[in-house]
Amino acid sequence: MKVHLRNPSRIVEVPGPVSIVALLGRLDLNRESVLVIRGGTLVPGDAMLDDEDEIEIRPVISGGAV
Amino acid sequence: MKCRVCRQPAIIDIRRHNANFCSEHFLRLCRDQTAKAIEDFSMLEPGDRVLVAVSGGKDSLALWDLLIELGYEADGFYVGLGIGGYSDRSGETVRAFADQRGLRLHQVDMRTDYDTDIPTAAKATRRVPCSACGLSKRHLFDKAALDGGYDAVATGHNLDDEAAVLFGNTLRWQTEYLARQSPVLPARDGFPRKIKPLVRLGEREMAAYCVVRGIDYIVEECPMAVGNKHLGYKEALNEIESRSPGSKHDFYFGFLARASQRFADAAPAAGGLIGDGTPDPGIITGHCQNCGSPSTSEVCAFCRLIERSAGARPVTVTPKGRPL
Numbered sequence: 328m329k330v331h332l333r334n335p336s337r338i339v340e341v342p343g344p345v346s347i348v349a350l351l352g353r354l355d356l357n358r359e360s361v362l363v364i365r366g367g368t369l370v371p372g373d374a375m376l377d378d379e380d381e382i383e384i385r386p387v388i389s390g391g392a393v
Numbered sequence: 394m395k396c397r398v399c400r401q402p403a404i405i406d407i408r409r410h411n412a413n414f415c416s417e418h419f420l421r422l423c424r425d426q427t428a429k430a431i432e433d434f435s436m437l438e439p440g441d442r443v444l445v446a447v448s449g450g451k452d453s454l455a456l457w458d459l460l461i462e463l464g465y466e467a468d469g470f471y472v473g474l475g476i477g478g479y480s481d482r483s484g485e486t487v488r489a490f491a492d493q494r495g496l497r498l499h500q501v502d503m504r505t506d507y508d509t510d511i512p513t514a515a516k517a518t519r520r521v522p523c524s525a526c527g528l529s530k531r532h533l534f535d536k537a538a539l540d541g542g543y544d545a546v547a548t549g550h551n552l553d554d555e556a557a558v559l560f561g562n563t564l565r566w567q568t569e570y571l572a573r574q575s576p577v578l579p580a581r582d583g584f585p586r587k588i589k590p591l592v593r594l595g596e597r598e599m600a601a602y603c604v605v606r607g608i609d610y611i612v613e614e615c616p617m618a619v620g621n622k623h624l625g626y627k628e629a630l631n632e633i634e635s636r637s638p639g640s641k642h643d644f645y646f647g648f649l650a651r652a653s654q655r656f657a658d659a660a661p662a663a664g665g666l667i668g669d670g671t672p673d674p675g676i677i678t679g680h681c682q683n684c685g686s687p688s689t690s691e692v693c694a695f696c697r698l699i700e701r702s703a704g705a706r707p708v709t710v711t712p713k714g715r716p717l
Contacts, residue, residue: 333612359408359631362600369404369604371394371413387600388553388627389450389614 328380330354343378350376351384360388405601408638416605423602426593427459434577436588441544443467444499444585446534447490449483449611451603452549454490456591458606460547461496467547470537472530473502475510476522476617477710483611490608499541501533509702512617512710517702522617525698532686532695538585545586553596555589556641557626559648568659575653583680583687595641596627616710 328343330350341350347363347370363370364383376382394403396415403413407422414422431437443460447453447469460467471487474480484500491498503510509517515525538546555574562570578587591599603610618624633640680686681693692700 334614357628357631357635359595359597359634360628362597362604364604367604369601371403372406373394385600385612387451387597388624388631389452389596389618 328376328378328382331381331383333384333386343380344375347372347374347376354384356384361386404605405598407595407598409595409634409642411638419598419601420605423455423594423598424459424462427456427590428463430576430590430593431463431588434575434588436547436577436586436590437465437545441465442542443545443547443588444534444538444541444543445469445547446530446549447471447487447498448549449486449490450549450614451600451608451610451612452551452554452591452596454487454549454608454610455599455602455606456547456549457490457496458494458608459602460590461494468497468499468541468543470499470534470546471501472533473500473504474526474529475502475504476512476615479611479613479616482613486609486611499537501537503529504707507699509699509705510707512708513705514698514702515617516708517705518698520698523621526615526617528694528698532693535584536684536686539583543585545580545588547588547590549591549599550589551591551594551596551599552641552645553627553630555592556630556645557623559645560626560630561622568656571653572656572659575649581687592645 328341330339330341331337332339332354341353345353348358351358351361351363358372362385364385365376365380370376370382394406394413395401396403396418397412398418399415401415404416405419406413437443443465445453445457445460445467447457448471457467457469469487469491471484473484488498490496503514511522511526511529514520514529515522518525520528534546537543555576559571559574562574576589576592578584580586594602602608630641630644679688679691681688681696682691683696684693686693686695688694
């Protein structure tokens with residue numbers, strides 16, 4: 328799947344299927360510090376992401392980068 | 394995951410509440426928590442006019458939206474700081490938000506109205522940019538609120554912001570700052586009431602609120618602020634929060650309930666200034682001979698900043714916030 332990261336803006340490829348928790352763990356991101364967005368809507372923490380998904384991982388800390 | 398309220402599919406989990414929420418009930422939670430903060434700390438009375446300090450970021454736009462949703466008469470106030478493309482984009486975002494909703498927005502542009510900007514003023518006065526920015530914004534918020542007859546200035550400080558400030562002040566036992574950390578500062582001569590209605594909501598909730606409400610906000614942070622101490626404190630607290638949900642809330646609200654009064658008698662900061670150069674309201678000695686604002690000296694800190702940067706060659710910043 329395509330994962331859009333911010334600050335700086337970039338896209339990384341991650342193989343699916345994978346859970347949100349596992350994906351954030353793989354990217355070494357703290358769940359408290361990000362939102363996962365797919366198609367303009369929030370994706371809950373227990374959701375599974377498929378190989379063809381495109382998601383954005385958005386930092387929520389002002390000034391934060393992911 | 395199912396919504397705690399209606400058992401429909403949830404869109405967000407909030408671990409410190411040990412609960413999940415659907416869109417509808419998440420928005421209700423945000424409104425309820427804002428209303429509770431306003432009531433618990435007596436921030437506003439019915440009929441009060443509020444000036445919301447808006448930057449284009451998630452917190453201030455969410456706050457403006459929430460206050461309108463709660464029925465308050467809330468107008469916006471935006472300061473163009475002149476920080477390159479970042480300021481251009483943030484200004485466009487704020488104006489679009491206000492236009493789409495038919496809200497009243499007051500604007501000041503540092504370059505147009507004061508012939509300077511934050512990068513230039515910071516260099517000319519040898520202040521760090523965040524200090525020059527904080528000083529300028531507070532002065533301009535106060536002035537706009539008093540000139541416009543507003544009862545209070547509302548800022549988008551959330552639970553993460555307040556916990557991080559408390560963390561920094563506690564690390565260094567800055568008792569004079571601890572004495573003043575409160576979600577509401579009452580009006581004093583020449584200063585409007587200052588309120589922080591988002592203190593019961595975390596940073597992640599505010600970003601989620603904007604996504605759910607379709608609020609377009611500036612995700613990028615000010616390039617001149619990246620990497621500052623405050624950001625490091627937030628990251629440290631989030632590490633603790635991820636292992637022990639609710640820690641930030643308990644830290645901050647525990648301080649307000651059980652510790653803040655212990656610092657009430659702390660001596661004013663040296664030089665009569667608090668934070669980034671704002672005069673301590675407790676020891677104001679007079680008014681600025683230039684602009685009439687409360688001041689500890691003949692000319693207030695903001696007017697000195699403007700005077701000292703007058704005529705300075707404008708500083709251009711790179712996208713990473715470094716002066717060219």
